[in-house]
Structure formats: structure tokens, C-alpha cells
Amino acid sequence: MNDFVSQGALSMLAKIRPGSIEELRGILKDLDQTFENNEKAIFPFRDIRSIHFARFVIVDKSFTEEATFRNLNEPFLMFSTNYDGSENDHLHEIVEVASDGMDQIFFHCYEYPNSPSKKDRFRFLKKIRATYGAFHVGAQGMSVARIQKEGKLREFIQDFIDQNSNTKGWSDVNDPQLIREDIKDQVRSSSEFNWSIESPDRVPIGWKLFRRTGWKSGIEMIVRLPLALVFWLMIRRKEKTDKIYPYTRYDQRAKDHTAREDKVVQNEMSLLVDIKKGFRRRFLLKTVFAGIETLARYVFTKGELGGIPTIHFARWVIVDEGRALMFMSNYGSSWESYLGDFIDKASKGLTGVWSNTVLYPRTRWLLWGGSKDEERFKCWARAQQVTTDVWYTAYSNLTVKNIIQNKQIREGLAAGRMSKQEATEWLKLF
């Protein structure tokens, strides 16, 4: 568990059989309400140890230029996960632990085999997986197990500090190094936490260079850039007259989504919107994705996506045969603050993506403006939101900042001798 483990995003799209949507919705609704408390729940997410976040979303409509939804010709079930380690190991674990759930859920989808074997199930998942356009990880390299354990470690040390800050006269001696040693002793003598005295493994050099497939995106971006520039110039004229979202107040539909939000400190969001028509738009979109993907792998590695500090995981996937764009994220704050960050902190990157989708607020050169039309942008985002049917989080009481701070606590605990200054800094983490 000390290892650096890379995180991936799987998006599995299974086409739903005609007439099955309502029944499937019922199954998912039931699952959503029961999986945490009912041992017999068909899909025991918590037992699949490689999952950080997962969701099922029935996708049967997309947001159009008329500010309404169109029905998809081929509705699908989106099963998405954020996971640790290799994709195959992760899929094997799902198949192993959740075969009942898979059977009941995917029974309603095309190409799911009758009375499948484990191998069939594995092959099915492999087959329906789609590639994402761009993917962001908040706490890179941190496995579920490590996140949870380090969370408990912090609480253990906090309690120890509570017990001793007065009685042991720590404040009298005023010596941060000594306090740190006392804490280390306490941790060392605990069979539950003595693992943390050892340093976590270093980040492997291979990862530092290649970042999963990050390097490929970098190359892709460079290859696409010249043509993208030409399209960019050509689209400038059109963008001045493209239709924009007409309203600056939330739609009543927003209520369906808000009803699901704010049960814990984390929230989720699934958005689905039509991509503007034409080859150039799609080309530009893919170029922007390659750019974001490269940045996400090499630059935004310290917990922030373009300055947004609350995102655990986020991804864009092109669906519906290239006609629509789906965005899925897991974030640790309120909708208002999350969307506010889209506007105040990461406007250009996000505008770069969504300026290629319908009814986006007025942009300049595809990167400027856009989300800066604050009320219109938020209302546009709410309007295209689709309801997530089932949502699972492995650590609902931690934010990205918490996870990174816990990691710093752990690293500081495991480190060798510290100077007075360093020990003081470390104690500030509590």
C-alpha cells in the first residue's frame, strides 16, 4: 500500500434494449438507495477495493440548440469508474465481486450474453468501454486504501495531540522536534499505524516520463495544432452569430438535480450537450482535449485542474457517434462554488472545450468570454445536466485538499530528522 498507484477512468457504454429503460431505471433506483446499507445489494461497490468513484447513468437524451432535449436514437447506460492500477485488474475485480449486479443490470443491454461466465462478463466490459477525451485526477498516485488509511492516521495523531497538549507540558518545552519525536513514538507503538513510519515509495521514473498515456496526447496535440489554428481563424467569424443560451435564470428542471446534491461534502455532476455541427468543431474539440490531457498529466498534478482545487476526478467523453459531449466529475464542494471556479479560475480551458458545444455563452476566439457571462453560463450548465442514477464514493468525508494534507502528514512523519523550522511547519498541518 505504500506504492505509487496510478488512477484511471473507465467509461463503459452499453446500449439499452428498446422498452427496457424504465425497468432498468427501477433497478438502479433501488440500487442507489440500498448499496450502502444492505448487504444483499446487487452491486457491492464498497467491496470493490479498486474503486474511488463510480456511477451509473441512463443516457437517453442530449441538450440541443433549441434549449430542449432530443431523444437519442440509441439510449445507453454509462457505467463509469475511477480506479486504481491496471484496467484489467480492475475489471477482473468488478467481475469477481459484482457478477449478480452485472447480470441484472446489463441484462437490459444489447450484447450481454445469456448465463455468462466470468470470462464473458470480462469480455463484455472490455468491449463496451469508450475512450475519454480528457481526464483529470486530483490526488495523483493515491490509492483508495492509502487515502483511507492516512485519513485514520491523521485522526489518531490529532487525538494524541489533544491528550498531550496540556498534560505533557509540550507547550512549556516549546520544542517542535521533541513533539514530533513523541508523536513518532506513539505511532510506532501502535500496531494499527506503525506502517506509516516507513516512507512511501518514490514515484517511479517511468511514470514521471510517460504519465500513463499523457505523452501520446502531447504528441497528438502538436500534430493537430497547425490545422487547428486554421480552423480557429475560420470559426472566429461564425462564433459571433452562433446561438447562445437565452436564459439567465435556472430552469425548473434544476430541481431534479439539486434534490440529489449536498447529502455529503462531495457532489457529482453529469452533463450532456450536443457538439456544434461540422468537422472543424470536432477537430478543434479533440485538439483542446489533447492539450488538456497533456496538461492534466504533466502540469496539473498538484491537486488542481487549472486552479480548481476541489475536483477528485473529471472527464469528458464524446458519445452518441460523435454528436454529443458528456462531462462527468466528482468534486468536493457545492455546485455554486464549483461552477464559480469554472468561471473565476479555469475559464479559458473550459471555454476552449465547451465553446464547441451548442448554446454556450458568447465567446471571443473560442477561449475568451464564454463562462465569464456568469449567470448565463451557470444556467446553461444546469440546463444540460442529466440525472445520475447511482453514485458511489469510497471516502465521502475527504476532500482533495484533505487527502493531500494527510499525505504531507504521513510523509513528514516518515521523514528522517527535521530542523526546528521543518518540524514547526509539519506541526502546522494539524
Next chain:
Amino acid sequence: MIQLEINDIQGIIRRGYGTLEAACYVLLKIDNSSKTKKWLANLANRINNGENKPSSTDKCINVAFTQLGLNRLGIEKAYDREKKFSIEFEDGMVTDHRKNILGDLNTSDPKHWEWGGPTNDSIHVLLLLYAGNQTLLEELYSDEAGQFASGGVSQIKRLETHFLPDRKEHFGFRDGIGQPRVAGLLDKHKTDLGKNISTSVLQEGGSYNNIIAAGEFVLGYPNAYQKFPNSPKVKKETDTDDILDIDETGAKDFGKNGSYLVFRQLEQHVGKFWNYVYDHSKLESGEIDKSVSEKLAAKMIGRWRSGCPITLSPDQDDPTLKDKDNFGYYPDDKEGDKCPMASHVRRTNPRNSPLQRKHFNDKEAKNAMVDANKHRIIRRGRAYGEPSLDNNGNPTMEPDLMLKDGNTGNRKVGLHFLCFNANIGRQFEFIQHTWVNNPKFSELYSEADPLLGEVSDAEKNNGVFGDFTAPGDLLRTRVRRLEKFVDVKGGAYFFMPGIKAIKYLSKLHL
């Protein structure tokens, strides 16, 4: 050049009427809308507007409406297509989701409210009455109440206020100090509101800046994003007397010069608060260390009882700073060693403090200031309920005397919290949800607002809500299992229209 129409904006938005120590709020229901319109036509001439700075002999009236009230008067049929009020206002304060956002759970659940809740009468109009003393207020009230019947309205409730010594609230802290300075309302700055505020007015040195675009509080003017905030528009033909201004697109702007008014009745458990503070300030002998308790309470609020910001005077109170509002947290207190991140004032207005350690630099401090200023409110609340009395029978705000007063537990005291903003979702609700009730504010783990946070479920949530940490030079001080010191007893979202808009309403015949 865009300038505020101050004489069309109701006075209480501009000023707190500090000279008028007596006030009451009257909740009304509309029984007969055509009579009410006649009443409003008349009332519009009695409303105090932003030009008039009242003296202590004045009596001032202001008025606001709920969505239901405006519907009664016919606004629904007058809307220019989808250009309506914001959804927060339309839905009102009490919805299933809003309970989570606002933390109106358990003992604060709207089903227990005294007004505004699902079991109470629906509210249409709010009349705010102010006068220099109680006698004048009663005169004003009886004059006004005398017209209710003929005005087609009936009184649901009259809410009293009580002016406490040194402008304090019931826990004993000076209140009403931290306020935004609204561009265009400041005499010093004859600001063109069409221009970017942050560059067109003087910065007050460093990264700290408290001058906020008028459109953050008053509809019809550019906001912090240099956009006109969403505002309800009405069809031209409904404005037969051509009373309303037109907006930048040529539509009749009903919202112009109006502001959303958030009203919450917050009951304060004074005994519980000070007992908690005292219990956590004991020496080993069991005796209470007053220097510790004063400091703990001040850390929880972020100001000493006098009003002095603890960030400027961290070790003891300095009453000469009691009204100080022109200060930042960066760089001198960036870590919160003086004023904890979790304290009430720091989290309701983080000013220029970056909310992450790794952002402790000048550039991020400026960004933090700009961000924080997108979530500001103008507070106009007043305390209610009698204070304790000292041995000479005078009102006292001393914690010891308040605790000695055997009645503290029985007497219902609290704060009628009123605030103005142009976007309830981005301002009031954001503060309440993303800052006050959020145990993860800044880089915290389990610390909602120590005064207001929803902590009833703390045990169930592995104590996720109920901690309070004051960072120190070497080690932090942490207290746990905070109690619920404040409960919500009522509330509603109102809209306080411009005076012309009230005249328009009075003439609205569909």
C-alpha cells in the same frame, strides 16, 4: 455614464438607520389585491429612499414582497416571457434541497418555524418600520396598522427588535461592523458604474479592497462580472403610465433599483454558548481562566467582544479598533494563527486570505480578494429579546452576568438576520453553504461555523461538523463537540423593489 438612482432605491439598502434605535417588522398577507394596490400607491410616497439620512426624530418605512405576494398583485401575467425573478426567490427559502444548503435541519427544521415554514400562514408583504425610540415607533405602527384593513392586507405577525448596548448582539459581541462599500453609494467616489470597478476606484493598498460593484446588491447595474444581474422584466403594455425604466435591451425593467432581502430569525442560546466556552477554559484546578475564555470566544467570532478584530490585536482586546473594517488577513495572519480560518468572520468574509497554504503569495492574495468579493452581503439585522440586567437594573452584555441571570435559558432572544444581495445563490446561499456550513472550508476537516454550524448530526458523521481549531505558534488548540448555539425560527426570501416599481405594481391592472 451609469449612476445609481439613489432616490429610487429604498433607504434601508443604503443605510442601517443607526440613529433609529427602535424597529419592528410586520408580516402581512394580501386579502384583496385591488385594495392592496390602492394602499401601495399611497405607501409608495411614504417610503424612505436612499437620499434621506434619517435623524433620530424621523420615522422610516420600507417594504418588501415575497414571490407569492407579487403573484397576488399580478406580476406573473406581466412578465416579459421568461424574464422572471431568480429561481431561489421564486421557490422560496423552504424547499427540500434548500434545507441542506442552509443547514435548516433537526431543531432548525422549517416544520418547527414560527413563521415562513410549511405549517405557517403564507407571507406576502414585509413592512419594516423604524423610529428614534419605542414611543415614536408605536405611533408609526398604529398609523400604518390603521390602514391595513382598508388596504386589503392583514397582519400575520409583528416581529420586535431590541437595541442592545454598544450595538451588540446577544452573545455580547459588537455587530454590524464588516460591510461592503458599494461603489456609487460612497460620496467619495462619483463612480461610473459602467466601468470596471476594480480598476476605476482606488485600491486601498496591498491586496485588500472592499469596494464592490453596485450590481452585486442592486438590480439594474453591472455586477462583479460587469454583467447586468438577472432581473425580472415586464411587458411594455402593462406599464401604461410609463413608470419603469428600460434596460440595456429595451425591456421594461421591474427589478431595477430593487434588491433581494434575505430574512432569517435566528434564536441564540446565550447560556449554552458561554457555558460551552467556560467549560473549555478551565484550569487544572477546575477554575475558569477568564483570559482563556475571552480569547476562545474571540477566536470563535474573529473579533473581541468590543468589536476589535483579533487579527489586528491577537493577545488582548483593543477597544480603539472596535469599528475597524479596513484590514486584510494577508500577509500578517495568513495561517490563521491570530484569527482562525474557522472563525465566524473569517469564513463569512475571507477578504484577501488565500484559502490554501500553497497560495500564500501576493498574487494569490489579490485573486482571493477578488473571489471573496463575489460573495458579499449588506447586513441589516437587529437583535430581538430583552438582555439581562446588572445589579443596578441596567442592561448588560457581560457573560458572567448573563449566565447569572437565571432567566437566560427561558427568555427567547436572538437576531433578526436581514441581508441584501442581487444573486441569492451566489451571495447569501453561497456564504451559508460553501463557507458557514461547510466543514471543509479552506483546508479544514470537520469545522463548520462555530456559531452557526449545523452540528446536531456530528456524532452520526464521525464528528465531521463539530470541531473548532485555533492554530498557534507551536500547536493548535482544538475544542470538540460544539453545540448548537443558534436555531432558525423563521425566514423567507423577499424582494425590495425600487419605489417606481412599487408605483407600477399599484397601477398593474390586467
